[in-house]
Amino acid sequence: MRTSVLTDQRPHSDSVTDPGPGVTDDTDDGRVEWTTSSRPSAARRSMGIVLLAAAVGLAVLLSLAVGAKSMPWSTVVDAVMSYDSTNTDHLIVRELRLPRTVLGLLVGAALGAAGALMQGVTRNPLADPGLLGVNAGAAFAVVLAIWGFGITSVSGMVWFAFVGAGIASVAVYVLGSAGRGNATPVRLALAGAALAALLFALTRAVTLLDQATLDQFRFWAVGSLGGRGTDVAGQVVVFIAIGLVLAIGVARHLNALALGEETATALGTKIAATRTVSVIAITLLCGSAVAAAGPIGFVGLVVPHAVRAWFGPDQRWLLPASALAGAAFLLYCDTLGRVLARPGEVQVGIMTAAIGGPVFIVLVRRTRMAQL
């Protein structure tokens, strides 16, 4: 009566009749394998990648063209193709909107891939760098860096963000999986919420202590792509690239891990190594994203679920597709935020939370959550 349906990933005897051996098979941890018949065809997946790339292209165009100052499309194209530094409109596009768009692409890709990776490695449909407190850990570390060490450059902050994100992701997993049984979605989500609340309170305490820190931190803390300067993207691009490569590298092993630890070992996957590489990749991706744009939640939650509906659960497709979709999603949110509150703007972190909160509720309401 008091056990949650959420924690129970087994098909319920009243809703699913036993399909017989060979079709689906309960693995040792109670998870159900996907059947071969539900795997999308390669053509469908390739098509999906093409569609996503198109969506990213459109998002880039909109992000360049839409803003407080409206200008014709031809001006936007000119600003990119034949730049004239005396033209104000060209300056706006090149100096303000272009860096912002590039940053949005990078951060969105990092968060989308990190979310997919977290959901894969924890086998938890509610995993997200924001929800599980990883972003909060990175944010707290960055505030400490600003306050304690007077660091102002993103390239300096990023190392602290890595440490914070790494410690928080290990901590939440340990806290969530302590005790009897595996780390269930509910346990991880609650541990993440508690950790995030604690780190947020500490972050607030530091910013209140020091007016200068608060001033630096105020806009960064909400999660925003605006006003970051032109060089921020360049300072994190390498780390995000390494993170993405590592993520795609472990994808095959995450597929094996989804079959259960024993099956994965039998298939030749080194479980500890897979988890370690995944945590390193998550740390690189989340740390860079947070250092560059502040803590942005829910991209990593929403995007992989949407992508999984098209691409199926195969991590080799899911991870790159989530990176693409994350980039597009973040840019659309950012552009929408600029339109909603003209002439000001709604920070992208607020937009993603406004969309992500309801999605989270829908996921929670599903009796059997998406199989990973």
Next chain:
Amino acid sequence: MTDTLTSTPNDASRSDLVERPEQLPIRGTVIRAGSFSVRLDTRAVWVCCVLGALTVVIGLWSISVGDFPIPISEVVATLLGNPTDDSEFIVGTLRLPRVLVGAGVGAAFGMSGAIFQSLVRNPLGSPDIIGFTAGASLGAVTTIVVLDASAFGVSVGAVLGGLISALAVYLLAWKRGVQAYRLVLVGIGAGFAISAAIDYMITRAEIYDVQRATVWLTGSLNGRSWDDVRIVFLALLVLGPLAILMQRNLDRLDLGDDTAAGLGVDVGRAKLSLVLVGVLLAALGVAAAGPIAFVAFVAGPIARRLVSSPRACIVPAAFVGALVTVVADLAARRVLAPTELPVGIMTALIGAPYLLWLLSRQARTGLL
């Protein structure tokens, strides 16, 4: 570590389902007058007295310390009506309302938390975790920003916001009945969406309103006036007795809906009235002092432990909430003096580790 409610430590959190009233030792004195009878738990009375006395002592201490220290004897003299020139303003206008609002809000949050935790049958079901206080904050911020309302208007906004969010969370969590963990997770999700809405309101607002709203949103007792004292004590005077009257229904509901109905409780109506009182208490607390994190969450379980009772301890929880808030406010003012932290940060620093500990304990007992 062992739960005082239980016979076997392993079965700790399930005990309130398994245990039957006749297995519990009946404590306390029964007061009878004609057909009326009420059991007074002596231990609960003692706990309340001690907590109340502690709150008064800490409150006096809190009034006496600060940038301009006033000796306790002078504070007492001022309160008794013999003020000196300095102390009248500082005590009467600055520090006394602050302490009173802190104690009142803590009591309101404590009662609300005890009611919801008992209804949801889970310590995680407190209004600050399942998004009700966030809803109340959204209502209050909306009235501040859009309507530029007075203190009374802000209270109305907070109550409406709290009620609407409670209704929404409950309906969204409904799926052939409401399960505790689904309710908690839906509440967390709703809390995120509501916070985003609050942030959006703030970006759209005038700068003066923004200042008013943000100070208040951190859950701060700084700059509380007698208006706030009136709101919160009026709420306590009306809703407190109601909550105490409903204790009996709450205890019966704890036995399960069917058993409660068998004992003559109109389950639907009893639950609805309990939810209403709980939401109103939380919302008026929010209206007076902003969403002070985790007070509602910690007060109920601490009260249960102190009283050593399996029932929801509404009144002791009120005293625990008051004490926690007053102590947290004193700490927030003095730990990093001269910088004052909002009390909400201090309570979060206490409450979040407790939440983590609770999770690990529930995980160990295999409940989660």
